[in-house]
Amino acid sequence: MMTLPLGYRAYISRSLQSRFPNATDERLEILVQSILSEIAACREGSDDWDESIEELIEVLIHNREIESSELTEEIILQNLKLRRSQAEDLKVMCVICQCEYQRKEFVGKLGCGHEYHADCIKRWLFENNSCPVCKCKAIDLI
Structure with missing residues (x-):
C-alpha cells in the first residue's frame, strides 16, 4: 500500500474545491479517492516523490473536469425513470x-x-x- 506524503491529500482536496466550488463534500471525497487510487496505480513501487507528483495530480484533476457530466439533480430526476423494487428484484x-435491492426501495x-x-x-x-x-x-442534453 502506497503512503502519500503528508499534505498531498489536502492539496488535492483544495485543488478540487477551487475547481468545483458547487460540489458537495461527498462528491469531492469521491473525486479525492479516485485521484488517490490513480496516483497509487501510477506510482506503484516508487518511493521517489518530487515535483512530478504535483504534475500528475494536476493532470488527474483536469481529467475530472473534462469527464464531469455537468448534469444537475433536476435534469437527472427529470430523465430517470423511478419505480419501487418488487419481490422479483430482491435477489438482484x-x-x-x-x-441487493431491498423491498420497496427506489430503483x-x-x-x-x-x-x-436510485441514489x-x-x-x-x-x-x-x-x-x-x-x-x-445516459441523458441527452439538447
Missing part, C-alpha cells in the same frame, strides 16, 4: 454499490434499460453521463 444486485432505470439503486445512479450521473454497464449516453 446494484452493480454500482454491489448490494432508477436509464434509457438503455439498465437499473440501479447510486444519481451519484454516478453527477460524474458520468453514461450507463455504468453498457457505457451508452
